[in-house]
Amino acid sequence: MSRRCELTGKGPMTGNNSSHANNKTKRRYLPNLQDVSLQSETLGRAIKLRITAAALRSVDHRGGLDAYLAKAKDGELSDNALKVKKEIAKAQAANV
Numbered sequence: 629m630s631r632r633c634e635l636t637g638k639g640p641m642t643g644n645n646s647s648h649a650n651n652k653t654k655r656r657y658l659p660n661l662q663d664v665s666l667q668s669e670t671l672g673r674a675i676k677l678r679i680t681a682a683a684l685r686s687v688d689h690r691g692g693l694d695a696y697l698a699k700a701k702d703g704e705l706s707d708n709a710l711k712v713k714k715e716i717a718k719a720q721a722a723n724v
Contacts, residue, residue, distance in 0.1 A: 631658055633680040634706040635687070637695065666693040668712070671703045675712050694720075 632639040638659050644652040660681045666676040669692060690696045697705075697713040705713065
């Protein structure tokens with residue numbers, strides 16, 4: 629399982645540990661990933677995703693998963709999230 633957010637595409641970054649004697653060794657900064665189930669109003673069901681805590685706040689800020697995916701760029705989304713985005717767009721088109 630990759631350590632990458634399914635909505636924002638954020639992954640691990642690299643940097644240095646710095647000791648008291650100022651010795652440097654390489655380290656990785658991992659994203660704060662959470663396994664969550666987000667509710668889609670259009671589809672009427674929950675979707676399981678592995679996203680960062682920051683992405684979860686962004687979803688809440690934009691007004692839910694449907695609104696977030698509508699504005700999200702396809703290049704940042706995972707295959708699973710892209711599939712859900714297309715399902716939501718299809719369901720919204722059928723309702724109109």
